[in-house]
Amino acid sequence: MRAKAGVGALGLALLAILVFLAVSSWSRQPAAARPSVQPITFPHNVHVQTYKIDCQYCHADARRSEYAGLPSVARCMGCHKITAADKPEIKKLAGYAARSEPIPWMRIYKVPEFTYFPHKAHLRAGLSCQTCHGPVETMTTVGARTGPRLANDLLNLVGLRPAPPPVTMGWCIECHRRENAARGMHAPLDCVTCHH
Numbered sequence: 001m002r003a004k005a006g007v008g009a010l011g012l013a014l015l016a017i018l019v020f021l022a023v024s025s026w027s028r029q030p031a032a033a034r035p036s037v038q039p040i041t042f043p044h045n046v047h048v049q050t051y052k053i054d055c056q057y058c059h060a061d062a063r064r065s066e067y068a069g070l071p072s073v074a075r076c077m078g079c080h081k082i083t084a085a086d087k088p089e090i091k092k093l094a095g096y097a098a099r100s101e102p103i104p105w106m107r108i109y110k111v112p113e114f115t116y117f118p119h120k121a122h123l124r125a126g127l128s129c130q131t132c133h134g135p136v137e138t139m140t141t142v143g144a145r146t147g148p149r150l151a152n153d154l155l156n157l158v159g160l161r162p163a164p165p166p167v168t169m170g171w172c173i174e175c176h177r178r179e180n181a182a183r184g185m186h187a188p189l190d191c192v193t194c195h196h
């Protein structure tokens with residue numbers, strides 16, 4: 001009788017933990033980035049591979065500031081006033097230019113407001129864009145699953161150690177530890193450098 005009640009209580013506690021993890025994980029899930037969500041279907045592969053345009057030609061702030069930045073409509077139009085002007089997606093682009101409206105791109109990679117991530121320091125340390133963003137040059141649309149996931153939380157709970165998903169705190173810290181050990185870097189591990 002006592003044993004049964006014990007098991008019941010344990011089961012209830014486990015259930016409570018699972019529900020807590022599920023809710024906390026889902027509530028932190030960023031909006032899913034799907035190709036159909038972008039206002040213009042922008043193909044990275046065509047621009048980077050076929051036409052050899054450098055990442056930093058379009059994301060020009062990466063080496064000198066916190067943000068990588070996105071190209072302005074004017075920068076796109078520098079080529080597309082003429083190039084592929086008859087294509088439907090380029091007509092959409094020309095529409096934004098004619099109305100002097102910025103393109104409302106949907107954001108994919110994002111750290112929370114209370115976290116500091118500077119691109120500049122990471123590029124100075126010699127990391128390539130692909131280390132963190134994957135093979136963008138092959139993508140027709142940039143996609144990524146970032147942030148905490150329920151499956152990872154559960155695997156951690158049972159003692160397995162899956163690689164932390166991109167842009168979680170574990171992902172930052174794991175690389176900082178690795179870089180400090182392997183290359184004598186001074187990547188921060190203290191709370192206040194990343195949170196202030």
Ligand code: HEC
Nearest residue numbers: 042047048053054055058105107108109129133136137142
């Ligand atoms: C011709 C301009 C251009 C070039 C060249 C370019 N990009 Fe982009 N990039 C964009 C535009 C426009 C977007 C926003 C639309 C999208 O997400 O597809 C974007 C989005 C991104 C994003 C997602 C940003 C977010 O919302 O989190 C990443 C990461 C990125 N680019 C990395 C790269 C890398 C790495 C390269 C080089 C291999 C590169 N880009 C080359 C124009 C460019």
Ligand code: HEC
Nearest residue numbers: 040041042043046051071075076079083084087089090093
């Ligand atoms: C340095 C020149 C250059 C810049 C800058 C540039 N593009 Fe392009 N883009 C090209 C070329 C070249 C093609 C291939 C055209 C073709 O296949 O006919 C292309 C293709 C495209 C296509 C595919 C068109 C289709 O349906 O086949 C889209 C969409 C596009 N660009 C959007 C953009 C946007 C949005 C920007 C700004 C963020 C941009 N481009 C900036 C040169 C450029």
Ligand code: HEC
Nearest residue numbers: 055059062067068069070109110111117122127128129132
């Ligand atoms: C050390 C990992 C890392 C490297 C290296 C890196 N990024 Fe990022 N990138 C991130 C993170 C994390 C975010 C989200 C930052 C935020 O929310 O402020 C991000 C955001 C972005 C964004 C969208 C927001 C913005 O900052 O404008 C673009 C575009 C981007 N990166 C492009 C690039 C390009 C291009 C390179 C190479 C020149 C690069 N990144 C190198 C981790 C990285």
Ligand code: HEC
Nearest residue numbers: 116117121125131167171172175176179185186187193194
């Ligand atoms: C792929 C490896 C890698 C990842 C992932 C990474 N970093 Fe770093 N980080 C570094 C390296 C290397 C340095 C430079 C250390 C040096 O200069 O000695 C650095 C430096 C920093 C600095 C110090 C900047 C300065 O001005 O000194 C901050 C802050 C930082 N990272 C925050 C983050 C955050 C937040 C994330 C996750 C969103 C992150 N990093 C992800 C490798 C990484």
Ligand code: HEC
Nearest residue numbers: 111112115147148167168169172173176188189190191194
């Ligand atoms: C290298 C950068 C870095 C360092 C160092 C760091 N954090 Fe974080 N932290 C992050 C990032 C990035 C997130 C956002 C994670 C996400 O959205 O999943 C975060 C999220 C958090 C959160 C929100 C809860 C969560 O998991 O989303 C808390 C609380 C937190 N950090 C506390 C700390 C404390 C305490 C320390 C020192 C022991 C610390 N952090 C050190 C990068 C860092």
